[in-house]
Each structure stands twice: as C-alpha cells, then as structure tokens.
Amino acid sequence: AQSVTQLGSHVSVSEGALVLLRCNYSSSVPPYLFWYVQYPNQGLQLLLKYTTGATLVKGINGFEAEFKKSETSFHLTKPSAHMSDAAEYFCAVSVSGANSKLTFGKGITLSVRP
C-alpha cells in the first residue's frame, strides 16, 4: 500500500520568504502525487498534481512541486510567501487501478508572519 509522510505539523515563514513544505512518499508502483490546500473554514482544494511527464509541476497561487523518484519526494515550494498562503497543506498519493484510493498525509499548517 502507498503512503505519504509529512514531517512536522507546523511551518512558520515571514512574508516574502521561501516556502518549503516537505512530502515523502512510499509506493511499490509509479505514484500519482497531489498537494491539497485547506484554508480556514473551507474544504480542501487541489493545488497541483503530478501524474506522468514533466517532474516539475506548477499549481495555483504560484506554488510548484518537483517529483524526485530517487528521493521519493514531492516537496512543495513557493518563492515568496504571502499572508494569504496561511493554510493547512496536505500531500496525497494514489496509484493506477480501479480500487486505488487517495491516501493523505497528516497535513502541515503554514503560518506567514508579517
């Protein structure tokens, strides 16, 4: 079965600073990887996804993530944090197959300091 690990539960950055949220996955077959964001009092929404092809994927709001098979990682980055980026971020993995389900990490809360 596949899984994702998001180390730590909270990251705090200053406005304008680099955002780096780490995600490592485990899968015996090629994975599909996702980042979801949850703003306060809202449901989760898809930020970006990696399926096949280009390993650097760009998402909404200036976020991007790079799939690194050798490191089994899919870290999320944004060059310059904005106050509106404060939210909870979830990494998730699925694989091919009709019975495959999406597996979420525990999530990490991003705080942005003025």
Next chain:
Amino acid sequence: DSGVTQTPKHLITATGQRVTLRCSPRSGDLSVYWYQQSLDQGLQFLIQYYNGEERAKGNILERFSAQQFPDLHSELNLSSLELGDSALYFCASSVGTGGPRGGELFFGEGSRLTVL
C-alpha cells in the same frame, strides 16, 4: 465553488442521537468519498462509493453507515452519537476511482457536527 454541496453546514445534537449528513457530488462525478476531520485525529477517510456501490472502507465506525443513491447523491448516517464524534465531516467527489483522475477530489465545505 467546488460544485459539491453538503447539508447541513452546522449541526448541534445530543449524545445518543442520530443524524444524517447529505452530499450532492459535482455534476458528472460518479465517486463520492466521506472524510472526518478533527483536531486530534486529523483527516480520516471513512468510506467511498462509486456509482452506487461501496468501493473502499476506511476508519468508519460500526455506528456510522453511508449509501449512494441512484441519482448519485450520498448520505452519511451517524447513530448513537458520542462526544468524540464532534468533528467536521467532508464529502468529496471525483470522476472515477483510482489513478490520476481518481486522485483529483473536489471537496464540499463540510458539515460541522457538535455533540453535546
């Protein structure tokens, strides 16, 4: 707006009671998922339906049950409620199940259940 509609948005009830949460998936989506989110447990997968049939089961208690109807809307029934059942319950939908499209979930805004 994700296109997924959940009702009610807020619900306050007493221990021992039973409630039903309703979800209308995005138009065209055949898969419906239910998740529970609480401060201590985080986001927990409960159950998934695909085109009316149960497809996957997660950490769903025996006191909880769900179904997906022919019109594809889904209901989550929670019975014999306990204080610990207080949480945000999310419904999500997707086009299919598994793979890249199956992993692209659209979430509703959730139903916040408070058990007193």
